[in-house]
Amino acid sequence: MKKRRSLFAELKEGMDALRAERAVQSQSLGKDNPHIGxxxxxxxxxxxxxxxxxxxxxxxxxxxxx
Incomplete structure (x- = not known):
């Protein structure tokens, strides 16, 4: 049971980091690319x-x- 919880926590942290990275990328892309709607x-x-x-x-x- 401990392995499942730690794996879930690790997965959640990774997803949170990925979302934060994508947010930064989308902000910079939106400023530089006039074709993004x-x-x-x-x-x-x-x-x-x-x-x-x-x-x-x-x-x-x-x-x-x-």
Whole structure:
């Protein structure tokens, strides 16, 4: 049980570090590249499909966990 918890903690720390790195990269890319637009989430909101896409993704995750 200890190995599973430590592995989970290590994975979480790695994901947090990756997210922080991507945030820094996206900020610098947005300033330098005029061709980068809004996010995919923004597109789904404009299209009125964000809730549907989120629900579908959550259903798929639940099925994979079984």
């Amino acid at each position: 809004s996010s995919f989430d923004d597109f789904l909101v404009e299209d009125g499909r964000l809730e549907e896409a989120t629900a579908t993704a959550l259903d798929r995750i639940r099925r994979l966990k079984r």
